[in-house]
Amino acid sequence: MSEYNRSSHLKAIHAKRKANTYQKVDEAIKRLIRANEKINFNSVSSEAGVTKATLYNNTDIREKIETLRQQQSQTPTPKQVKREMNDNNKDAIIESLKRKIKKLEDENKELREQLKFSYADVYKKL
Template sequence: MSNFNRKEQLKQLHAKRKQETKLKVDKAVKSLKSKKENINFNSVSKEAGISKTTLYKYPEYKNMINLYRKQQRDSYIQGETDRSQEVWNDYLKNQHEKLKRRE
């Protein structure tokens, strides 16, 4: 019984739980990306089955989620910009054709 070390056992248990949580978060993010759903603290928390507090508590999770949120936001903005440019080009082309017909 003298070989039992409570501190060491708790350290190992904590390390195991932390690794399991990391795997859950990674799996949740991959799943959300493949479904093309928004990646934010609420969605990752629900998908992974862990609390939002845990996601905010550990910088590696917080930074990862913030990075994916920024990427999604930037991609959305770029898509909107491209679409706006197409609409503008179509408008100008139509105006040009109208002017040609008047001549």
């Protein structure tokens, strides 16, 4: 029987576990990106099924998550885009509504004048 080297066996197990963790985290990050979810330590931890301590202690994974988190914070969310669009278009909307109000007021004034003439015609016939 060949000599069993416990230390090399443990190193092999550790390397396999580490590779498995990397794979789980990478797949979790890809799923979060596809789903347009926020990428942070909590979301990656729950999606990958690993502890947050594992993510924080592994420098490669930690840097990747921090980089992605930073990139996401710089890109505006759909709510922010909509809000900015509304702020930019606010003046145009106000002007459009003012024109509409003016048009309706003029139409109302014209109809009141027509009503006066109609009442005058009715009184003349009496």
